[in-house]
Amino acid sequence: MDGTLTDPWEGITKSLQYGLGKVGITIGDEKELISFIGPPLQDSLRDNYNLGEDDIKTVMFYFRERYSVKGIYENILFDGTEEMLKMLMGQGRGIYLATSKPEQYAREILRHFDIEKYFNGVYGATMDESLVEKVDILNSALTKENINSANAIMVGDRIHDISGAEKVGMNSIFLALGYANEQEAEVLGKMATYTASNMQELCNLFLNI
Numbered sequence: 001m002d003g004t005l006t007d008p009w010e011g012i013t014k015s016l017q018y019g020l021g022k023v024g025i026t027i028g029d030e031k032e033l034i035s036f037i038g039p040p041l042q043d044s045l046r047d048n049y050n051l052g053e054d055d056i057k058t059v060m061f062y063f064r065e066r067y068s069v070k071g072i073y074e075n076i077l078f079d080g081t082e083e084m085l086k087m088l089m090g091q092g093r094g095i096y097l098a099t100s101k102p103e104q105y106a107r108e109i110l111r112h113f114d115i116e117k118y119f120n121g122v123y124g125a126t127m128d129e130s131l132v133e134k135v136d137i138l139n140s141a142l143t144k145e146n147i148n149s150a151n152a153i154m155v156g157d158r159i160h161d162i163s164g165a166e167k168v169g170m171n172s173i174f175l176a177l178g179y180a181n182e183q184e185a186e187v188l189g190k191m192a193t194y195t196a197s198n199m200q201e202l203c204n205l206f207l208n209i
Contacts (some may be wrong), residue, residue, distance in 0.1 A: 001099040001106055003038050003157035003178020005034070005081050011074030019063035023055045037179040038158035040100045040132045053141050072105055077113050078177055080199030085118040087203050096121045096145065097138050099127060100160065121145055133163065134164035142168060153193075154200065157163070159184055175202055179180060 002008045013033045020027060027033065036044045041063065079131075088095050095118055099106050099109035103124030123141040125132045131140065134156075139186050141150055154165035157178025165172040174192035176185060189195050194209070196202040 001097060001109065002102055003160075003180075004155055004175050005078060005097075005115075006109065007076040007078060007177075008037065008074075009179075011071030014065035014074065015063045015071035016041075018060075018066045018166060019059040019061070020049075022062045022196060023058050024053065034179050034181070038100070039160050042129065042204075046093075052085060068105070073112060075109060075112075078199060080203075082113075082115055082118075084199050084206075085115060086205050086207060087195060089118055091206065093122045093148070093206075094145070096141055096147075097123065098134070098141050098154070099124045100132065100137065101129050101136055119206045129188065135167045138164050138168045138170070159191075162188050166191065173205060174204065 002012070008029060013030050013036075016033055016042050017027050017030075032048075035048065041060065044054055045051050045059055051059065085095060097106060097119055098109070101109075101124050103122060104127065106124045107116065107122055110119065110122065116122075121141065121144070123137050123144075125137065131137060135147060138154065141147070142152065149169040152170045154170045154172045155175050156162055156172065158180055162172045162174055171183070171193040172191075173194045173196055174185075174188040176188075176195065176197050180188060194205055196205055
């Protein structure tokens, strides 16, 4: 969802700053938070700030406090997103959302932008963090929907999307609209089955695969 359907920059960064401030971390430059867009937030907090589990719980509590009522709507639908979904539906494809974002937030964002109607299923992380990693979310979706992974394609913009697809036996498309840095984008371009730079290129790919 983040970085493939929508640009969530404002809502996530402002809510993160709010949460990090509760454990004494002040962000001088919002660009420090680029790597947080996409992967599970808990993992990014460990990797970027070496926080202990109690501090991570504190950050997540206050992040959700702000995000659930304000940050979730500080979001922008990428140009061409709805047209792409309409095209996929017209092709008779099943469309499923698999996101590291908590499922209840993902569903609310789809409703907010009035695009939930295009999805056959929505799968996300759990609030209790028992399901967080992309590979586990993909496996859950494939199992519950009885989908053969060889017949599915994962569209993603970060390493956990493409590596998750690879681990479950799915083809993948790296959509270079999100927040992968130059080094990560280079890796993803080699790892993914296909690459698209924008929604039009993504639509063109789906017309031919």
